[in-house]
Amino acid sequence: MRALKWVLGILVLAGIATGGYIVWERLSRVETTDDAQIDGSIFPLSPRVAGHVINVAVHDQAAVKADDVLVQLDPRDFEVAVAKAKAELADAQATLASARSDIPVLSVSTASALSGARSSVQDATVQVSWAEQALGAARARLKTAEANVRVAEANANKATQDVERYKTLVARDDIPRQQYEKALADAEAARASVDAQKAAVTEAQQNVLAAEKSVEQARTRVGQADATVEGAMTGPQQVKSSESRAQAAEAKVAQKRAEVEQAELNLKYTTIAAPATGIVARRSVEVGQYVQPGQLLLEIVDLSHVWVVANFKETQLKDMKVGQSTDIAVDANGRTYKGHIESLAGASGARFSLLPPENATGNYVKVVQRIPVIIGFESGQNNDLALRPGMSVTPTVHIH
Numbered sequence: 001m002r003a004l005k006w007v008l009g010i011l012v013l014a015g016i017a018t019g020g021y022i023v024w025e026r027l028s029r030v031e032t033t034d035d036a037q038i039d040g041s042i043f044p045l046s047p048r049v050a051g052h053v054i055n056v057a058v059h060d061q062a063a064v065k066a067d068d069v070l071v072q073l074d075p076r077d078f079e080v081a082v083a084k085a086k087a088e089l090a091d092a093q094a095t096l097a098s099a100r101s102d103i104p105v106l107s108v109s110t111a112s113a114l115s116g117a118r119s120s121v122q123d124a125t126v127q128v129s130w131a132e133q134a135l136g137a138a139r140a141r142l143k144t145a146e147a148n149v150r151v152a153e154a155n156a157n158k159a160t161q162d163v164e165r166y167k168t169l170v171a172r173d174d175i176p177r178q179q180y181e182k183a184l185a186d187a188e189a190a191r192a193s194v195d196a197q198k199a200a201v202t203e204a205q206q207n208v209l210a211a212e213k214s215v216e217q218a219r220t221r222v223g224q225a226d227a228t229v230e231g232a233m234t235g236p237q238q239v240k241s242s243e244s245r246a247q248a249a250e251a252k253v254a255q256k257r258a259e260v261e262q263a264e265l266n267l268k269y270t271t272i273a274a275p276a277t278g279i280v281a282r283r284s285v286e287v288g289q290y291v292q293p294g295q296l297l298l299e300i301v302d303l304s305h306v307w308v309v310a311n312f313k314e315t316q317l318k319d320m321k322v323g324q325s326t327d328i329a330v331d332a333n334g335r336t337y338k339g340h341i342e343s344l345a346g347a348s349g350a351r352f353s354l355l356p357p358e359n360a361t362g363n364y365v366k367v368v369q370r371i372p373v374i375i376g377f378e379s380g381q382n383n384d385l386a387l388r389p390g391m392s393v394t395p396t397v398h399i400h
Contacts, residue, residue, distance in 0.1 A: 031320060032396040035370065036310035038330075040389035041302040043276060046294050047073065048269040053289045062280045064300065071285055071297055073270035078263065085263040089256035096249035127218040138211040142204035149197040156194045159187035278302040303385040307377065308339065310395045311370040317344070319399040326375050329394040333386060338378040341397065345372040373397075 051073035058070050169175045278300045285297040308328055312320065326339040348369040375395055377387075 029400040031316040038391040040306035043300040064274045068274045071272040075270040078267040082263040085260040092253045092256045099246040099249045134211045138207040145201040145204040152194040152197040156190035159190040276302045308375040327396045331392045337381045342374045342376040
């Protein structure tokens with residue numbers, strides 16, 4: 001009987017030892033903490049333009065889908081701004097088209113005017129040359145005519161002297177009367193020749209004056225042609241000026257096009273839509289309210305993308321790695337979800353606090369720090385969107 005008691009006692013001790021070993025082994029393979037909660041994306045919505053609210057389509061705790069219209073601002077002022085910007089753009093485009101059309105016309109007319117002016121200079125120069133040649137010839141003829149007058153006068157003087165001599169001789173009958181009469185005729189002819197040569201001189205003088213006038217006129221035309229060329233030479237500058245105006249018009253068109261795009265964006269911003277599927281929270285906007293850019297209107301809690309932030313003690317991180325599986329017990333519904341470690345924080349939570357601890361005081365007390373660990377849910381675990389940011393959870397990480 002005593003032996004039986006000993007055997008039973010040994011068996012009980014062995015069972016307790018075995019159970020304790022099994023519990024210890026299992027506990028050594030996991031790390032858990034109750035300092036954890038669910039976190040998620042929360043989108044604050046604020047207007048990008050100022051305006052009066054004419055419609056609020058949701059209320060607090062309402063479920064919305066991505067791109068659902070939540071708030072509508074009065075768009076009329078922005079529609080007017082779009083119409084004005086488009087009108088100014090059309091005016092700038094018309095100005096640009098006009099400036100561009102002027103360039104080829106001005107270029108052709110400038111080139112034609114310059115070519116014509118240069119041709120006129122050449123023609124006028126040729127005319128001057130011809131006029132100078134004609135003037136030289138007229139002066140030569142004048143000199144010849146003047147020489148002929150002198151010759152004719154000399155002949156007339158000789159003929160007159162012959163008549164006087166023959167008159168005495170004929171009176172004494174030393175020469176025939178016929179010879180005397182012939183001398184008279186020669187004297188008359190000589191005087192007529194003088195008159196003719198003098199007339200030729202007068203004509204030659206008139207020709208010289210006319211030639212000098214022609215030279216002067218031709219030189220005047222040359223000066224006028226030169227002035228025309230100088231005027232035509234300003235054409236390229238006018239073309240460049242026209243091109244500069246066209247470039248300025250292009251810049252104006254670009255500016256007005258940007259203003260149209262900005263006006264259209266502002267009109268688009270009067271409609272505020274949901275950035276993601278979720279739940280409306282902290283709605284603070286009402287119909288008729290005047291809102292300013294950046295003013296918080298409401299928030300959207302994205303329930304489709306949540307995760308767990310677990311603050312593990314630094315002594316628990318020895319064997320903890322990214323990718324390890326995790327059981328997540330949720331206090332709110334009593335369910336346990338599957339997850340895995342996504343990342344470990346780069347510093348302890350104390351380092352991110354408003355007043356980080358300063359241990360360089362000489363009275364150092366070692367305190368176990370906690371490191372935030374991000375745990376993600378496995379795919380399909382939250383299809384019913386039952387998890388909410390802020391819920392308390394107890395994650396258990398399988399480290400072996």
